[in-house]
Amino acid sequence: GAGVSQSPSNKVTEKGKDVELRCDPISGHTALYWYRQSLGQGLEFLIYFQGNSAPDKSGLPSDRFSAERTGGSVSTLTIQRTQQEDSAVYLCASSLSPGDGNTIYFGEGSWLTVV
Amino acid sequence: QKEVEQNSGPLSVPEGAIASLNCTYSDRVSQSFFWYRQYSGKSPELIMSIYSNGDKEDGRFTAQLNKASQYVSLLIRDSQPSDSATYLCAVRNAGNMLTFGGGTRLMVKP
Numbered sequence: 001g002a003g004v005s006q007s008p009s010n011k012v013t014e015k016g017k018d019v020e021l022r023c024d025p026i027s028g029h030t031a032l033y034w035y036r037q038s039l040g041q042g043l044e045f046l047i048y049f050q051g052n053s054a055p056d057k058s059g060l061p062s063d064r065f066s067a068e069r070t071g072g073s074v075s076t077l078t079i080q081r082t083q084q085e086d087s088a089v090y091l092c093a094s095s096l097s098p099g100d101g102n103t104i105y106f107g108e109g110s111w112l113t114v115v
Numbered sequence: 116q117k118e119v120e121q122n123s124g125p126l127s128v129p130e131g132a133i134a135s136l137n138c139t140y141s142d143r144v145s146q147s148f149f150w151y152r153q154y155s156g157k158s159p160e161l162i163m164s165i166y167s168n169g170d171k172e173d174g175r176f177t178a179q180l181n182k183a184s185q186y187v188s189l190l191i192r193d194s195q196p197s198d199s200a201t202y203l204c205a206v207r208n209a210g211n212m213l214t215f216g217g218g219t220r221l222m223v224k225p
Contacts, residue, residue, distance in 0.1 A: 033213070042121075042217030043159070043203065056212060091158060098211035101149035106158035 002026075004107035006092050012113045013082055021077045021110045025094030029103070032069055033095075034077050037109075038088045046090075049075060050098050082114045118142060119206050121216035129224055134191040136219050138204030141185065147207035148180055148187045153218065154200045162202075163189070194223045 005024040013019050025032050034046040045059035049069040060066070064082075069075040079086055089109040096103035119140045128134045136150075147166055151159035165171045165178040165187065177190040187206075191198055204216040 031211075035215070042123075042201075043215040045212075045214065048212050050211070056210070095213075099147065099207035099213050101147060101205050101207060101213055102161065102164050104161070104213060106160075108158055 004092055004094055004105050006090075006107035006110050008110055009108060010111045010113075012115060015084060015114055016081055018078065018080045019082055019112065021079075021090050021092075021112070023075045023077070023092030023094075023107060025073065025075070025092070026105055027073075029094035029096050029105075030072070031095045031098050031100070031104075032075050033093045033104075034067060034075070035091045035093065036088045037091060043091065046077070079112075082112075084114045087112055087114045118208070118214045119204055119216035121202075121204055121219045123217055124220040125222050126219055127222045127224060128194050130194060130196060132194050132223075134194045134198065134221055134223070136189040136191075136202050136204075136221065138187045138189075138216050139185055140187070140204075140206045140214075142206065142208045143182075143185065144209045145206045148178070149205040149207075149213070150176075150178060150187075150189045151203040151205060151215075152200045153203060159203055191221075194221075196223050196225050199223050 032049040035043040047067045048056040064080045067077045091109045093106045150162045153159040163178045165180045171178045175192045179188045201218040203218045
């Protein structure tokens with residue numbers, strides 16, 4: 001596709017359930033980022049994938065969060081045993097090369113509500 | 116100390132005035148700096164990038180960089196109500212990763 005695609009766009013889940021959020025980056029973009037944004041807050045870095053290098057997981061808030069990127073393309077962010085504080089917009093972004101802010105594009109986000 | 120810091124605001128300016136948005140960063144070796152605009156409920160979009168000390172102008176926007184002071188700013192001249200949004204500063208660190216500030220909410224009042 002022409003842009004970064006995320007699914008689902010909206011997800012309401014019960015506390016304690018697991019959720020999977022998907023990101024399909026722009027074709028050819030080697031870097032992929034996951035951020036979290038709570039209502040009215042800034043972007044909170046979660047995880048960063050760059051090519052075949054080991055991902056930078058330093059932003060994951062707890063071991064309930066994990067992410068993988070298959071074949072250097074599609075990425076899945078998994079949240080296990082969801083809590084109400086996990087409610088936020090989860091934004092995926094990709095860039096042509098590492099840290100290239102000129103070519104970074106964001107998806108529309110996955111709005112997660114934990115009830 | 117956060118790597119990239121911004122005043123959360125809101126910064127309120129009257130229409131036609133100059134809006135000044137500021138950002139400080141902690142990694143001295145950072146070389147690339149970016150400003151993004153995020154409308155409510157939307158994703159961030161790039162406004163400007165700056166790499167060298169001094170000013171860079173693009174239309175009504177001017178980015179200013181002072182590496183010695185670890186400070187980057189964005190000036191918006193002739194502010195319009197349509198400029199009302201959250202402005203995010205981002206810095207490319209030594210690990211080639213973009214780190215975002217918390218954003219400053221700008222309100223331009225007619």
